[in-house]
Amino acid sequence: MSAAARFRELHHGRPQGDPLVLPGPWDAASARIFAExxxxxxxxxxxxxxxxxxxxxxxxxxxxxxxxxxRIVRAVEVPVTADIERGYGMAPAEIAARLGEAGAVGCNLEDSASGTLVEAAAQADFLAAVREALGPEPFLNARVDVYVRGAEEPLKEALARGRAYVEAGADGVYPIMAPPEDLAVLARELPVPVNALARPGGPSPAALAAAGATRVTFGGTLAARVREGVRNLAAGLRAGRDL
Structure with a gap:
């Protein structure tokens, strides 16, 4: 079985309250630690x-x-999916080629650009083209940015966009920053795994799972916590404290 197929299987058949928890490595060393x-x-x-x-x-x-x-993919034996923002202006065929060359088993693609939501139909067309270029195995996770871009009715908009993106071929929907009560609705209404963001001060992975999230990711918060630890270490060294 390919790495992409293994990764796809991890999203399905999970018991309620047992989400796929995916730490976010920022380099090869952190990837090895999470895999180990x-x-x-x-x-x-x-x-x-x-x-x-x-x-x-x-x-x-x-x-x-x-x-x-x-480099992260080469460092570990477990599947690795990649957050590639909105594709860096690349055509879908190039996105698919770059992911394949890197060895990634899937990607996140967000639906805002320069801080503004992309029109939903245009994003759905883009996702459909990426789906076709990727082929059937890589996991296409469609990020929905309505909660971070100030939509007037974020749940209604998230549902509409989520349905359109699934129709376009998305394997999962990622309504970033959706509160648990909205996650519950999205998980019930959308026929694909729903990805939730765990962050400091927000709902715990367990709470997100209880709301219906199938997959939990952390964005850049794990890397930020490590940088804070290094900052504290540096301050201690500068002050002459022992390690």
Whole structure:
């Protein structure tokens, strides 16, 4: 069975309250640590990878992002899916080719650009073209940004976009920052796995699972926590404290 097929299977047949938890490695070393801890798959975060390469979120060149994903894939034996923002302006065929070259088993594609939601029909057309270029195995996770872009009726808009994206061929829907009560509706109404974001100060992975999330990811927060630890270490060294 291919890595992509294994990854796809991980999303299905899961008991209620047992989501697929996918830590977000930002480099090969962190990927190995998560894999050694027993996680069955990993999901690279664009923000964490960008920061590790010296870029602000959303400003990492595509070449550097795909090269980083490839290094992470090579470092572990578990499947790795990649957050590639909105595809860096690439045509669907190039997106598919770059993911294949990197060894990623799937990707996230978001539906906003420059801080603004893309029109839903245009995004659905884009996702359909990416689906065709990818072929049937890679997992296409459609991020829905209505909760972070100020939609007037975010749940209604998330449902409409989610249905359109599933019709276009998305394997999963990722309504980033949706509250648990809305996740419950989305999980009930959409016929695909729903991805939820776990973040500091927000609902726990267990709470997100109880709401109906099939998959839980962390964005760049794990990388940020490690950077904070390094910051504290540096401050202690500068102050002359022992390790």
């Amino acid at each position: 801890a027993g996680f069955p798959a990993l999901a690279t975060p664009s923000e964490g990878v960008s920061a590790s390469l010296g870029h602000a979120d959303g400003e990492c060149p595509a070449e550097e992002m795909f090269a980083a994903v490839a």
